[in-house]
Amino acid sequence: MSVCRPARCLFSRAAPTTLPKPSPSPLPFSSSAARHHHNRPRSFHTSTPRPARHRRPHYPSIKADDLKLLNQAAQATAPVYKKSELSLLQQQYTPDQLAAIEAAEAVIDRKDLYIQGSLRTDPWRLPYEDDLAEVDPVTDIPDKLSPESIKGKKTFREANALERDEAIARIANENMAKLYPDGVPEGQLSEKDQQRLEEHMEAALMQASMDPRAVYTGPNQKALDTLADPRHSRIYADLPRIENRMMRQTRRLASDEEEDPRQKRLLKYLDWDKDKLKQIRTKTLVVHGVTNQTRMGKIQSMYFLTIAGNGNGLLGVGEGKSVEPEEGKKQSVMAAIRNLRPVPRYENRTIFGDLEKKVGATKVQLFSRPPGFGLRVQHLIFEMARAAGLHDLAARTPRSRNKMNVIKATWEALCNQKLPDEIARARGKKLVDVRKVYYGGSVH
Template sequence: MGLVQQRISESASKLKPYTKEEKRLLAHKYTPEQLIAIEAGEAAIDPQDLVTQGAIRGDPYRLTYLDDMSQIRPYIDKPVRPAEETHTDPSIRLKTEDELAMAFHKYTKARQARSEAWQNMYGSLTDEQRQEFAEEKAAEAENPNLSPQERARLAAEAEEITEGPAETNYVEFLKFAKDPRNLFNAKNEAALLNQASEEAQELPKMADPGMRYVKEGEDDDPHMIRLLQTTGLTKDGMRRLRIKNLVQHRVVNQTRMGKIMSMYFLTIAGNQNGLLGIGEGKAAEVEDARRQAMMAAIRNMQPVPRYEGRTIFGEVEGKVGAVELKLSTRPPGFGVRCQHLIFEMARAAGITDLAARVTRSRNKMNTVKATFQALMSQRLPEDIARARGKKLVDVRKVYYGGNV
């Protein structure tokens, strides 16, 4: 019927060149270069695109909210796969522990080689001579004909000549950790993994990554060293954790050799700021069982979702064995009103407003496990919004009946 052509002609009639008065007003806000770019951009707009893409959709499959679609929000929008021309490997992954150890080993070797080269070239010179060399490198780095990478390399060399030989310290380790090429691997090569595993066994163990190497005899507990390596925590961070034994009893195993007695511990660990873990330990000696449970709890720490940093999201239920319980969110100032086991877990996780009710069995071990299961099974508002096709869900009225 010609309606589309009519709309195209109407849109084209609106795209008129700027008048002198309009240009004069725009010059107060934009630079001449920006005005040229604006005019070129508007001249490149096709009226057909305005008709097909600039109109608000009225079909039943339209979005229920307005969005300019110019930004990708990772929590809501589907991730876009990279195009083939970008040469990006979609199977990129974090390096394993052996690969990270191998990469850091090569990094330290390169730093040592650069330090030896510095000593050979500039070690015998005086400070004035080294300053002259550094000024020459800095002058070369200011050459505009060079590429940005070459100028950056010359500037780094000038700085290194002035500061002295390269040393592997904590600052250099941070530079190593910030480089994605050292942390990610886009190719899964078996030869590289085998080589990394062989050479990583010869590396010294690190208790505090990036700070210092652990020497023989410096720490008598190899289990604690391994725990620091696994979790990435420092010794100060380990001391700040809240660790508590919730269950402790004697276990007897009847065998043909008689009754074999051992101790059982169930321990929780948390940083009181959103991390919580539970661990079990059993051994013939009390101290061994306590250490096993403590290290397992620290190793199993996971982030606990918290609403406003003080309570949980909605009501969640947990069931382990015959224990059934329900955790409920509460408004600010309500406190943690529940039995002592759940109270200690909420305190370790940093939850200050919570109500809980345990039905049926009151078994202590299963109560702790069911509470941890319930805390991990919370439904986040982002997930609810994504399921409804929205970008934000206000849950205050649902959680608190409009009182907050």
């Protein structure tokens, strides 16, 4: 063992120890105290000061070795095309497409693909892996072909009955071959499989009978096949629907709409269909809140008053009340349609004479008017007259104008009119001239 080793280690490993820094000395009380303090510096701290702690960075720094690992992983994930692979690509793509591929490969960094790239997991991703190099008949539009692509004669003639039957049989077999690539199942089938087979056969025959190749024939088979080729059509065929779980959940057909049980009972009560119900116009005229005092406290709810009419002699009024506003409105609409009553109309435009009806403290007076007079009434009576199909009318409300009472009084007055033939029958007379006898001879 060499003697120099400990010395070399001692000199090389020697490090200056951290000593306390001398603090500024206070003012000396005496010369001897000053000399003593100068000879022996003293600190007021009992422990040595610790160096300042470095703040940790928010993001760890990436070392050069890690970068090399990332580059290697990126090269393995997206390697550079080899010569053999480029030769294969030249067989599938044109030179312009290859140039575009190489430009894209040069622009996109492989390391970014490895770090940021990930497979799509959203519902709108493709249900299969595709490099989009070939045309998909479901999602891609077929290329438009011109008549120059058809070789030979392009003449057609209408097929006779025998040729039509042969063409239908041939096209139906082609359609069945598409549905059953492995052949039509034979032998004893289950009831479900037999029903599916019959449905497929019926669909194949129906499609074959509608195919233009079964209607026309010609000497050139290639030209005949273009009749059913969408690439030779001016209008592309409709793209088929892609059936998946997301499409079934988002698509909602008119036949799949939820039917309101209240509406179903109303249609059964009126013996109507939905088309006739759609002709009824409804409008909510009165909406306000009501409060019911119970032992449980005050129960607040909404009140609705709605009118309904077809604009051709039918008018109804309905009320509804519920804690939920939508429920109360539906109740009033259904009640108004259920309470539709006929409104007699003179010449399908006005009422028979003057009417007066009193409900509570509200009195409503209605007056017939000549053609072209219009509806000169307040807004509530205007809506009711328009729903009933009245075009010439005047009205007054000399007393209380409570909205609910005005609507009810107008409805009762319009539906309970005294007709001239009823008055004549009650008097035992014949109805001769309505205008001259019952309207004072005024002929409009």
